[in-house]
Amino acid sequence: WIKGWLKADKDPEFLCSIHWSRFEVLVKDPKRFFQEILFFYDLPEDKFTYPQKPEFKPNTHLRKGSTDEWREVLSKKQVHKINELIPGQWFKRFNWPKI
Numbered sequence: 001w002i003k004g005w006l007k008a009d010k011d012p013e014f015l016c017s018i019h020w021s022r023f024e025v026l027v028k029d030p031k032r033f034f035q036e037i038l039f040f041y042d043l044p045e046d047k048f049t050y051p052q053k054p055e056f057k058p059n060t061h062l063r064k065g066s067t068d069e070w071r072e073v074l075s076k077k078q079v080h081k082i083n084e085l086i087p088g089q090w091f092k093r094f095n096w097p098k099i
Helices: 002-010 023-028 030-040 076-085 088-093
Strands: none
Touching: 002 088, 023 030
8 A cells, every 4th residue: 555655656647746644743743744734735724723632532442542552562573574574765764663
């Protein structure tokens, strides 16, 4: 899936622009996250209402939604396998930690 979008992003015949967003930015700096989207679509910020962070309700989700939850969920063996399967340039492109 990611491979296809990266290929499309480089393809001069693919006439759409692709906005790359990151969950980490949404969590750490929600205003910046939405500003980047507004800028990408050339939308005026003064016409946008920033959403409030939703209230977390216990026992409603299987995930915590933290940016590094994978560290708690995956074993070292699983992380190692993932690091082998993900192309090296993706770690740099998306600023992913390689552990």
